[in-house]
Amino acid sequence: MLHPDSTAPGPTTIDRATCESLDAADPLAPFRERFDLPDGIVYLDGNSLGALPRATRAHVDRVIAEEWGIGLIRSWNDAGWFAKPQSVGDRIAPLIGAAEGEVVLGDSTSGSLFQVVTAAARLRPDRNVIVAEHGSFPTDLYVIEAVQSMAGGATPLERRLVRDGGPALDELLGDDVAVVVLTHVDYRTGRMHDLAEVTARVHEAGAIMVWDLCHSVGAVPIDLGAAGADFAVGCTYKYLNGGPGSPSFMWAASRHHEAARPAVTGWHGHARPFDFEIGYEPMSGIGRFRVGTPQLLSLAALEASLDIWAEVDMSLVREKSLRLTELFMALVDRRLGAWPIEVVTPRRSTRRGSQVALRHEDGYAVMQALIERGVIGDFRAPDLMRFGFTPLYVTHADVWDAVESLHDVLESEVWREPRFAHRSAVT
Amino acid sequence: MLHPDSTAPGPTTIDRATCESLDAADPLAPFRERFDLPDGIVYLDGNSLGALPRATRAHVDRVIAEEWGIGLIRSWNDAGWFAKPQSVGDRIAPLIGAAEGEVVLGDSTSGSLFQVVTAAARLRPDRNVIVAEHGSFPTDLYVIEAVQSMAGGATPLERRLVRDGGPALDELLGDDVAVVVLTHVDYRTGRMHDLAEVTARVHEAGAIMVWDLCHSVGAVPIDLGAAGADFAVGCTYKYLNGGPGSPSFMWAASRHHEAARPAVTGWHGHARPFDFEIGYEPMSGIGRFRVGTPQLLSLAALEASLDIWAEVDMSLVREKSLRLTELFMALVDRRLGAWPIEVVTPRRSTRRGSQVALRHEDGYAVMQALIERGVIGDFRAPDLMRFGFTPLYVTHADVWDAVESLHDVLESEVWREPRFAHRSAVT
DSSP states (O other): OOOTTOOSOOOTTOOHHHHHHHHHTOTTGGGGGGEEOOTTOEEOOTTTSOOEETTHHHHHHHIIIIIIIITGGGHHHHTOTTTHHHHHHHHHHHHHTOOTTSEEEOSOHHHHHHHHHHHHHHTOTTOOEEEEETTSOHHHHHHHHHHHHHSOSSSOOEEEEEOTTSOOHHHHOOTTEEEEEEESBOTTTOBBOOHHHHHHHHHHTTOEEEEEOTTTTTTSOOOHHHHTOOEEEEOSSSTTOOOTTOOOEEEEOGGGTTTOOOSOOOGGGBSSGGGOOSSOOBOSGGGGGOOSOOOHHHHHHHHHHHHHHTTOOHHHHHHHHHHHHHHHHHHHHHHSTTSSOEEOSOSSGGGBOSEEEEEOTTHHHHHHHHHHTTEEOEEETTTEEEEEOOTTTOOHHHHHHHHHHHHHHHHHTGGGSGGGTOOOSOO | OOOTTOOSOOOTTOOHHHHHHHHHTOTTGGGGGGEEOOTTOEEOOTTTSOOEETTHHHHHHHIIIIIIIITGGGHHHHTOTTTHHHHHHHHHHHHHTOOTTSEEEOSOHHHHHHHHHHHHHHTOTTOOEEEEETTSOHHHHHHHHHHHHHSOSSSOOEEEEEOTTSOOHHHHOOTTEEEEEEESBOTTTOBBOOHHHHHHHHHHTTOEEEEEOTTTTTTSOOOHHHHTOOEEEEOSSSTTOOOTTOOOEEEEOGGGTTTOOOSOOOGGGBSSGGGOOSSOOBOSGGGGGOOSOOOHHHHHHHHHHHHHHTTOOHHHHHHHHHHHHHHHHHHHHHHSTTSSOEEOSOSSGGGBOSEEEEEOTTHHHHHHHHHHTTEEOEEETTTEEEEEOOTTTOOHHHHHHHHHHHHHHHHHTGGGSGGGTOOOSOO
């Protein structure tokens, strides 16, 4: 059995039977039964869209039939609808090391980032630089542009980017830096930052630390409180399995709540929303990050998935995640050495999230051919094939089968068929 | 039968049998069977949260089971998920006099207003005043504050309010006015503006016209194109029956698309979202108003309700709406004259949406007692009882029953019981 802290490629004697034994001994194995996965599919894209929990359909249907259909407008009180963005936020809190009352649901991650980055920048009015990474998921960069373009005036905000082979974070951390926005786990490579260590460096420079947890929440243990971070946003439709487009969340450390001034001041963030006052006054606490009416059916699906997370031990998730990713890399090393494939994900377990990226010049076509064989990963331009390992429903045997299928695709050269070459609009 | 253009209180001889005859002759009557309404309830709050269409549960369940559960990540292409905010927007277009490609779904109305008001203000960089109404739904005013506070700098934006008994719109329309934001139908009183006439006055002053259609879409015929308006936002969970928190929509006249610069530049509004470029470039057309991943399950419920709207003749809706509201006011006049109740909704049909507000000093308690008897309306501080008339599922007999119940509540003085006095947080 591979040790979770190992950086070795793993025993060369492993075979499918070994994988099956690992599955039989896996304490998380029973969770797979909590998901509806299509037959014949190895699903390695839960880092993009999580699988469907079995309980979700009935839960959403009950909310529609009873809370909406029968309760109608009364459900705003009787079913706790108004409180949902915060009551459900409290259920996400344990997954990120947040306290009760520190997490609230938003709409999309981009919208939530806009709220949070604005609030962060306003806490440092005497500084005008926002630092981010060139390799961030692009919407983070676009949202920083949006904050910049709104905050015109005397001292325009400047965006500085950390780049591979370019300036490192420390070189950019001058006393003009207001906010640093970083992605905990990189969306392409799976590279993971040390949350506490980076936060400390950013604080030393007097800046506010905003974490994007989209690719780490539900994938790795997170302790924002212990790290002393300032703000965070995250996504619930990836590892948390909340369903397509399920609401984002925002976190703000309690110490910032009263001073925080998010960008969009909608009525659901008002101190007295049902007094219908003409002037805005922020709700006390995290509720001030709210905007308008939450999309309650999407939120209902998230609630069903959080029922599962309430039972999950994140240390077991991390342990299995590392076993799966190491196993995958070890098998790639062993089986695919004949082809020009490169593992771009860090081998060091402390620097790795729960996904592995392989570089291949024709990664798009190879991935399409692989998907046709029932192994679903995805592709990120220009040349990365991504494989996500979601420990609640991915098995060691899945990992074995995925690498074997990839081997077959490469060996047969089936991916060279023209039908795999055409890149569709959405990948 | 009451004439739709009549301003008279209606025949004093009307009784429940007359109402039943009107229902029997109602061309929209068959639509009531398309909704699941709880037994024994007269639902007059569809102006706040529309009723549940019978087809919604199965449709949402299919999207969850098939598109999410089986299609998984592939549904972004195969089920057209990425295009949904625009393809579903196109289905709303006919209800508001918009052309194909002019409507896109957003998240909440507040968030969408922030996008649209920012884009509107940026079209008039040489002007710095935003005009709105004191009686607007408050979030419109809060969002204008948000736009103001973001756009700090040399010429801070100023907000000017039209008030009853205060300055009228024309008095505020100076050559410094960039944008006018008005609510087509007032959320409390049901007062309706003349969309075309007001738009023309605003344009004469050189300002941009933004309409809030929350309380008019699906309630009255709307022709933004004919009015030559600039931007609009609206809500789909009221008269459109999209479900609790179903997504808002945004409209921009085609002539503004290429110049429009909304506030939040998320990746779903990028020209090439899946090229993952580090710089933002807006998608051409209305798509640039998009932010992040749409909440697809809430959106699915909306799609089911739009299947109904595709069959609806809005002129019939308007005709019935006016009959229902006139009938209600006529019966209130006749039956409730002994109590201090005032109809605050315009009697003139051209100035009225599809709701009626009654002022009563103890409106909160009276409404609670009425709800206990199965007639559901709502209350807006300080003293307004609101009754919404949604022609697809409210009958003339419902109107009769509602007024009779209100009569009983007032005559019995049951509303004076202490249990009705306590005002809950959400009303």
